[in-house]
Amino acid sequence: MASRRLVRQAAVQLLYARFASPKDQGGPEFWRLVNDRAALDFDRTRVKVLTHFQQGREVLTEKLRRVLTECAAAILAADPTEKLARDLKTFSAQEHLWAENCGNLNRLTKADTGGWRHELEKLLPETSELYQTRVEILQRIEGFPPPQYKKFTDIFEKLDKYDARVRMVHFPENYPDQRDLDHLHRISREMKELEKEAIKLADHVEAEVATIDEAIDGASANFDIERISKVDLAILRLAGWEIMKLSDLDAAISINEAVDLARSFSGAESASFVNGVLDKISKS
Numbered sequence: 001m002a003s004r005r006l007v008r009q010a011a012v013q014l015l016y017a018r019f020a021s022p023k024d025q026g027g028p029e030f031w032r033l034v035n036d037r038a039a040l041d042f043d044r045t046r047v048k049v050l051t052h053f054q055q056g057r058e059v060l061t062e063k064l065r066r067v068l069t070e071c072a073a074a075i076l077a078a079d080p081t082e083k084l085a086r087d088l089k090t091f092s093a094q095e096h097l098w099a100e101n102c103g104n105l106n107r108l109t110k111a112d113t114g115g116w117r118h119e120l121e122k123l124l125p126e127t128s129e130l131y132q133t134r135v136e137i138l139q140r141i142e143g144f145p146p147p148q149y150k151k152f153t154d155i156f157e158k159l160d161k162y163d164a165r166v167r168m169v170h171f172p173e174n175y176p177d178q179r180d181l182d183h184l185h186r187i188s189r190e191m192k193e194l195e196k197e198a199i200k201l202a203d204h205v206e207a208e209v210a211t212i213d214e215a216i217d218g219a220s221a222n223f224d225i226e227r228i229s230k231v232d233l234a235i236l237r238l239a240g241w242e243i244m245k246l247s248d249l250d251a252a253i254s255i256n257e258a259v260d261l262a263r264s265f266s267g268a269e270s271a272s273f274v275n276g277v278l279d280k281i282s283k284s
Contacts, residue, residue: 002194005257008238010034010198012261015205015234034198035191042187043117044109046169049180050120051106053165058099060158064092067151074148075141084140091133095159098126124170127163134159205241212240219280223273232270235261236277243282251282 013034032039068075068088075085101123108116134156141149168175172184205212216236217225228236239258243251255278263271 002190002197005260006194007197007201008257009261009264010194011201011205012231012234012238012265014198014202015237016230018202018206019234020230031191031195035194038187038191038194040117042184042191043120045183045187046172047106047109047116047120049184050102050124050166050169052180053169054099054102054162057159057162058096058103060155060162061092061096061099064095064155067155068092071144071148071151074144078141078143087140088137091130091137094133095130098123098130124166127166131160131163201238204245205237208241208245209237212237212244215240215244215281215284216277219277219284220273229266229270231265232262232274235265235274239274239278240281243278251278255279255282 014030017030072085075088076082078084101119105116105119105123108119138153138156141152144152168178168181169184172178172181173188175181176185213225216228216233220228225233235258239254242249242254246254255275258278259271259275262274
């Protein structure tokens with residue numbers, strides 16, 4: 001469940017966006033920025049799960065290299081032009097590189113050297129291409145003697161299982177019952193819940209904005225509402241709505257939380273200003 005503090009932070013950012021730019025109603029890019037910290041945790045977890053799921057893959061790619069050597073005669077017999085041999089060698093190198101890059105990604109993430117999230121997004125879709133290549137290769141080697149053909153199918157079947165687990169990490173929402181993905185599911189739920197609750201809160205404030213602004217204007221008699229910074233105004237509108245409309249919520253709680261938000265978003269001077277305005281509203 002998203003915390004009240006995070007919901008209010010997101011609601012303030014959404015109110016700021018809506019009133020600063022009427023066209024900005026909080027699209028995907030807006031929520032990507034709001035949820036950046038949670039999204040970072042989500043991606044770190046994806047790397048951990050991916051690394052866990054892919055343990056042993058590099059050993060399997062080494063085995064594929066040995067099988068290519070063992071089956072060199074059958075490969076050449078199937079295609080004397082040596083194109084099949086070259087394609088198999090290229091494919092083997094691609095499989096090994098993917099497994100190697102997966103291990104490097106885990107090390108990059110732990111070192112937090114930057115760029116690892118881009119590498120993650122690049123790495124995940126590549127297994128679809130590797131899978132398709134395996135399908136094509138099996139069609140090309142159907143005429144191999146059964147013992148040699150089985151060596152390839154055994155390895156490819158295991159690689160297919162590894163790829164199936166990569167798809168789980170790539171699209172965890174498609175595997176709601178997979179226990180290994182529980183942490184990913186929880187983070188995803190919290191991000192969606194945060195968005196839902198923040199939008200609902202911002203909508204309540206926006207519906208009463210004329211009344212709230214009147215109260216803010218009256219409580220800041222020596223400071224015209226048009227001169228209030230858009231960030232401070234968003235904070236005042238949210239807390240003002242709570243004070244005026246939520247009778248079961250202690251006004252002091254709203255004021256203290258608003259002051260914290262102002263201190264975080266604007267600084268000490270804004271925090272003092274917000275405190276004074278809201279105190280007057282609560283006593284009016």
